[in-house]
């Protein structure tokens with residue numbers, strides 16, 4: 024039985040550890056920069072940790088703390104601060120595995136910080152989505168997949184928690200295809216689940232991985248098993264499971280096309296793996312397949328032109344900014360994804376946003392949990408640079424060319440509040456604090472054009488609490504919120520000057536500008552939005568800032 028074929032584009036395997044001798048091209052080709060995402064509790068943190076253990080980046084379980092803020096901690100600000108500290112340490116986890124340089128980009132687990140996750144996805148070259156086998160596709164999974172689809176990011180799926188009773192695997196595959204709108208191809212297949220879970224058949228390597236019955240903590244046997252029709256299968260898993268497995272594998276070959284690497288790379292098809300992160304089932308299979316098929320850094324579209332990672336000149340963009348937790352040091356750490364050329368320490372680069380030339384004496388590289396100063400970094404790598412307040416999310420650095428990278432969208436927020444100054448003596452501090460927090464991407468700020476009032480838009484309640492807390496502790500400013508009846512903010516744009524003028528006149532009280540000075544319609548109800556859309560048919564109402 025043949026389940027897969029490889030595309031020829033990515034066959035470079037490196038089994039040596041003499042990376043320092045490699046050329047620029049090889050350095051790029053061996054990088055795998057990806058994110059693991061899931062709906063909270065599906066097992067993202069556990070899987071990340073197991074991958075790091077396999078990669079030898081950490082040596083004990085429990086080293087990667089969950090960076091999710093537990094539901095009970097909604098108002099526990101110390102917890103938020105603690106979590107922010109952890110998330111700096113685990114923001115980027117780099118390690119070497121079989122000649123590959125793997126960079127895992129961590130994403131916040133809490134739904135209220137979903138926007139952070141979306142932005143981090145702009146800096147990855149591929150994604151692993153974790154799905155809980157009992158719960159199937161959940162709301163956050165859908166949203167994350169939407170972002171991957173927008174960016175055509177190759178996606179692999181890991182169906183987790185097979186040690187528990189869950190949904191039927193075929194049902195799960197259908198659910199993924201229908202709800203995530205992507206073709207799927209299983210590359211491993213579970214033999215039963217829950218208490219009777221026996222193991223996984225690895226279709227990719229044609230191996231049978233069986234787990235010990237007692238604690239199911241270890242792979243008991245991993246057997247090369249090319250012909251599942253061999254009667255030996257019965258010896259390993261018994262008549263009933265052997266027959267079921269054969270039938271199911273038969274069905275897979277009938278229903279799903281052979282796995283073509285190109286379909287995965289073009290983001291049309293997601294290979295699917297089954298396992299249990301907690302018990303280490305199927306994690307190694309996932310990692311082995313990942314390093315073989317996942318893409319190295321790809322061409323990235325800038326507004327001006329496409330940028331190839333293999334170009335000699337350096338370019339990169341900032342996808343995340345982290346404020347220092349120490350109130351005595353206001354500096355921040357900006358995370359730069361290198362897109363082309365090589366980034367060098369102490370070299371002058373153009374900050375496209377301001378036109379300033381800047382150089383960075385101590386850029387940070389992230390290897391596992393350690394941070395160290397790096398002299399040179401390559402496309403796919405993330406470097407942390409010290410920022411005294413110059414940078415905004417989405418800013419570009421180059422060797423001189425003016426380019427703006429596309430695809431760092433702000434999403435239409437879902438919750439809104441007026442923000443007011445609560446201490447008249449601290450007006451300046453508040454303005455600065457709000458400005459910097461928005462640059463960091465903590466939330467979005469809109470200014471109503473009619474009355475000049477400032478409105479903060481977020482995706483979750485927790486962001487309001489974080490803003491208030493950080494304004495007070497980092498900027499010495501006090502803010503208060505006032506509730507506001509609002510449904511959605513959408514960016515408006517039209518070629519029809521008469522219609523947009525008419526719209527501005529009629530809706531003057533509901534028009535605001537965002538931080539970049541673009542016009543936004545603040546619809547106070549779904550009905551108001553619907554009416555506006557049907558009445559003003561020449562106006563485009565955008566739900567993300569990227570259009």
Ligand code: G4P
Pocket residue numbers: 061062063064065066067068069070089091132183184185186187298299300301302
């Ligand atoms: P997240 O980052 O996606 O939010 O999920 P996380 O890894 O924190 O896992 C959520 C819960 O699911 C954890 O339990 C974790 O131990 C459990 N889990 C992860 N993988 C598996 C698996 O393969 N099988 C089973 N049965 N459970 C799994 P918790 O009780 O919420 O946290 P903890 O106290 O164990 O840390």
